[in-house]
Amino acid sequence: QVQLQESGPGLVKPSGTLSLTCAVSGGSIVSFNWWSWVRQPPGKGLEWIGEIYHSGSTNYNPSLKSRVTMSADKSKNQFSLSLRSVTAADTAVYYCARGSETSTWIFDYWGQGTLITVSS
Amino acid sequence: QSALTQPASVSGSPGQSITISCTGTSSDVGAYNYVSWYQHHPGNAPKLMIYEVSNRPSGVSNRFSGSKSGDTASLTISGLQAEDEADYYCSSYTTSSTHVVFGGGTKLTVL
Numbered sequence: 001q002v003q004l005q006e007s008g009p010g011l012v013k014p015s016g017t018l019s020l021t022c023a024v025s026g027g028s029i030v031s032f033n034w035w036s037w038v039r040q041p042p043g044k045g046l047e048w049i050g051e052i053y054h055s056g057s058t059n060y061n062p063s064l065k066s067r068v069t070m071s072a073d074k075s076k077n078q079f080s081l082s083l084r085s086v087t088a089a090d091t092a093v094y095y096c097a098r099g100s101e102t103s104t105w106i107f108d109y110w111g112q113g114t115l116i117t118v119s120s
Numbered sequence: 121q122s123a124l125t126q127p128a129s130v131s132g133s134p135g136q137s138i139t140i141s142c143t144g145t146s147s148d149v150g151a152y153n154y155v156s157w158y159q160h161h162p163g164n165a166p167k168l169m170i171y172e173v174s175n176r177p178s179g180v181s182n183r184f185s186g187s188k189s190g191d192t193a194s195l196t197i198s199g200l201q202a203e204d205e206a207d208y209y210c211s212s213y214t215t216s217s218t219h220v221v222f223g224g225g226t227k228l229t230v231l
Contacts, residue, residue, distance in 0.1 A: 004165070038222075045122035045224035046209055062217050095166070105213045105220035106156050108177065110165040 002027040004096050004111035012090075012118050018083040022096030022111060029077055030054045034099040036107065037070070037081045039092040047092075051104060052079055086118045123221035124149065124210055131229040137198040140226045142210030143191060148221055150191035154213035157186060157195045160225075161206045169208075170195060197228070205230040 008020040022035070029035060037049040050060035052070040060068050064083070072079040083090060093115050097107035125143040132138040142149065142157075149155055157170040168177050170186040173193060183198045193212070197204055210223040 045124075046211070046222035048218065048220045048222070051219070059219060061219070097166075100171070103154065103171075103213070105154060105211070106168065106171045107158070107166075107211075108168050108171075110158075110167070112163065112165045 002098060002109045004098065004109055006094060006096050006111045006114040008094070008114050008116055010114070010116065012086055012116060013120055014087055014118055016086055016118075018081070018086050018090060018094075018116055018118070020081045020094055020096075020114065020116070021078050022080070023076075023078045024098075025077070027098075029072055029079060030074055032101040034059075034104040035072070035079045036097045036099055036104075038095045038097055038107070038110075040095070040113075041089070041092040046095075049081065049083075049094075051099060088118050090116070091118045092116060122224035123214070123218070124212060124223035126208075126210060126223035126226045128224070129227045129229065131231055132197075132200045133231045134200050134202065136200050137196060138200060138228065140195045140197075140208055140210075140228070142193045142195070142212075142223050144193075144212055144221070145191055147216060148212040148214040149188065149193050151215055152213055153188065155186065155188060155193040156211045157184075158209045158211070159204075159206050160209065166209070200230050202230050204228060 036051040093113040098109040100106040158166040160166040
């Protein structure tokens with residue numbers, strides 16, 4: 001059973017950089033899957049942030065592209081998200097998820113999510 | 121405002137059936153049979169319940185079914201059980217560069 005677990009700082013200061021890591025167990029990130037980040041601001045719906053393949057190829061949501069960088073660490077079987085110049089609007093629960101082998105937009109496994117608050 | 125429109129809440133009694141709608145556009149829901157549904161118990165990881173409009177992953181109860189007509193997809197849960205009480209989100213592949221869009225979520229209350 002594949003499991004994903006997000007980890008991060010919990011609190012980030014405005015204009016700072018949000019950094020999150022998703023540790024994958026029960027499976028390898030070196031697979032035919034793409035690995036995504038999705039977020040949910042308080043009281044709002046889900047928003048896809050972007051995805052990464054184990055080779056390092058990425059696709060980002062155009063609305064966040066200028067501030068987002070994703071990376072993958074095959075040796076640690078994890079992938080990461082970096083979001084720069086954060087504001088209060090970036091306060092959200094951040095989830096990592098696995099795209100299915102046949103369709104990257106079908107997320108067959110998710111992490112429990114981690115709340116990131118942007119505040120001074 | 122979410123790209124896909126879902127009712128904020130629905131409710132039903134145990135044993136009844138309920139349907140949750142998910143309305144998009146001809147660029148997402150209406151364009152392809154790539155609608156998915158997720159169940160989310162707060163504090164837990166979301167769970168894939170339906171993919172490609174009407175397919176159930178292994179292990180998902182056949183009380184859950186999906187359909188689509190035009191730009192609107194639907195999730196039906198029959199024989200409601202207390203454990204079905206959760207938030208439900210739809211998603212769809214989109215022809216826009218956003219790649220995938222989600223609904224705002226529907227809170228299901230089992231009375």
